[in-house]
Amino acid sequence: MITDLVSIVIPTYNRANLISETLDSILSQTHTHWECLVIDDGSTDNTAEVLAQYCIKDNRFKYLKRPAESPKGGNAARNYGFECSKGDFIQWFDDDDIMAENYLSARIALFTKKRKIVICSGFSTDENLNITREVKLKTDVNLYKEYALWKFEIYTPSVLFRKSFLKESPFNETIIRGQETEFFTRIFYGLNPEEYSIINKPLFYYRSHSKSKTEQSQTYNKRHKEDLLHISKLNFERALKLKDLDLIYFYYKLLLKQFFRSVDNDHNSNAKQVISFLNRTLNERNRILKFKLILFSKIYLSLKKGTILKKHLRSHKILT
Structure with missing residues (x-):
């Protein structure tokens, strides 16, 4: 039986100083039928204490640790969260980003029997959540082609998936760079237009740590x-x-x-x-x-x- 339960899967590592803002934005969702699985990738800060408070406050939060036998990294943490999820929809999210109140509800409403994913736009922000620009999306595109040509800008929080569409261990755990690109191009390839919907509505705030990314790209x-x-x-x-x-x-x-x-x-x-x-x-x-x-x-x-x-x-x- 299909329900509207959304499993929000968040890998985290040493973000105790930021993750509370993320979890508070989940609590404010107008679509209330969700579970949130936070997968700790080996944090050494007080992440466990922060999550314990949220789990006590609301039993829809689940705090899990990446299995020791799984490789370190966000991909393995996401896959473990996927294995533990109970929802009919999957929403990957990052531990420092923020959801608008209608982030889930605006896209859940667009699912049909044939539709497998719904994509929204968002705001790009600096480290302090000051908006730097709005991500604009065309709604009538060849999804795979436009994304593969780097003309269609989406982030991890952009896409809500029907779980049955995703295969076991959807993320490639051997990749440490370009994980989302590999995942999205593989998932988008072969999709028919009736299987996805795109709404040009900013429903999340993507926190960009520009300095670290610039340094990485130069090396x-x-x-x-x-x-x-x-x-x-x-x-x-x-x-x-x-x-x-x-x-x-x-x-x-x-x-x-x-x-x-x-x-x-x-x-x-x-x-x-x-x-x-x-x-x-x-x-x-x-x-x-x-x-x-x-x-x-x-x-x-x-x-x-x-x-x-x-x-x-x-x-x-x-x-x-």
């Missing part, structure tokens, strides 16, 4: 780049299956960019992965599509620092 982290390459390869393969030239060109260029960055940072194993992948993938496709890709790559490489890459591509018989 070349080999492990992170390997994760991002993995995601790019998956989406390039999807683009080829769809025969969508916009997506194909976008991810082909992105793969080349990742090759260059790998070479510049002596990340040779990553660079070799790009070449090997393109060689295998292009050879598996029809001649017309391969010709278009090769023609595009020659034009692109002529405009970029293509000398080194041309040598590698020719040695692997991708460019002749």
Whole structure:
């Protein structure tokens, strides 16, 4: 029997100073049929004490700890929360973001028998929850394509899922960078328009810790780049299956960019992965599509620092 119980799953780590604001916003929801599972990823602050107070105040809150045998990180915590959830709907949320009062109710009302997800917009804020901008969403889009092309801006709190649509352990626990991108592109791929709904209504406040993100983006982290390459390869393969030239060109260029960055940072194993992948993938496709890709790559490489890459591509018989 389908009910309107929403399971809100929140991974947390050392956010005792912020999570109370998040939990208070959940308490203020106009849709009251929810459970909130907070999964502790090994906090060393007083998170346990803060959550104990909320669990006493309202038994809809559940405080759980990530199993010791599961890998550390938000993905494993989210998956554990998913396993423990009882709702027919799943809402992933972050431990420092805030819900508007109608965050749940406005989207629950839009579910139909065929609809699997409902997406809303939100406000981007600074660390003190001062609004920096409103995230604007187009409501009539090819969801997978627009998101994969980085033209459709959504965050973890943006999407409410019908639980039956999600598979066991929905998040990839081996990825430590780009988790949401990998998850959303995998979930959105193949969805029909009647299976999702988008409302351009800001229903949450996304707290951006800009300094830490800027510092991370300026540092070349080999492990992170390997994760991002993995995601790019998956989406390039999807683009080829769809025969969508916009997506194909976008991810082909992105793969080349990742090759260059790998070479510049002596990340040779990553660079070799790009070449090997393109060689295998292009050879598996029809001649017309391969010709278009090769023609595009020659034009692109002529405009970029293509000398080194041309040598590698020719040695692997991708460019002749």
